[in-house]
Amino acid sequence: MTTMTSRIIHISIERDWREVYxxxxxxxxMPLWATGLSSGLTRDGDDWIAPGPLGNARVRFAADNEFGVVDHLVTLDNGAQINNALRVVPNGEGAEVMFVLLRQPEMSDSQFAEDAEWVERDLAALKSILETGSHKQGSGEEHGKQRQ
Incomplete structure (x- = not known):
């Protein structure tokens, strides 16, 4: 059995974990803070379609739950699948958001580091939006890059 190198990227958010979830x-x-989805998601049955530089990605999210699980499976046009484990847990009166980044086959050290930096920026944007309340008025158009 082979496992992929992983990195858990997390951030504390000063909002009730249920509100964050x-x-x-x-x-x-999601496109307000997850910059890989900056052009938006379109519902397609149980899945969502996310256009990107590598074509349309099909995204299937975990069902709504009381455990803070926002996992999602991304299937690229070429059939490659990427499991994204994304969790929200209570941290005192706030929340801890954790993303498990898995190094994909054929990914270089620098690509893995760049992907980790990207996730860190996305989680920082999520924190900013939720702690300032800008999600109630902002459009999220400040994110211009595409990532899947």
């Missing part, structure tokens, strides 16, 4: 589980809001 509710925001993150609203898939139409």
């Amino acid at each position: 509710a925001f993150m589980a609203d898939h139409e809001r």
Whole structure:
């Protein structure tokens, strides 16, 4: 059995964990902070379609739950699948958001480091949005790059 190198990237957010989960589980809001989805998601049955530089990605999210799980499976046009484990847990009166980044086959050290930096920026954007309340008025158009 072979396992991939992994890195857990996390951030503390000064908001009740249930509010953080509710925001993150609203898939139409993901493009506000997840810059790989900056052009938006379109519902297609149980899946969502995310256009990107590598073509359309099909995204299947975990069902709504009371455990803070926002996992999602991304299937690229070429059939490659990427499991993204994304969790929200209570941290005192706030929340801890954790993303498990798995180094994909054929990914170089520098690509893995760049992917980790990207996730860190996305989680920092999530924190900023939720702690300032800008999700109630902002459009999220400040994110211009595409990532899947």
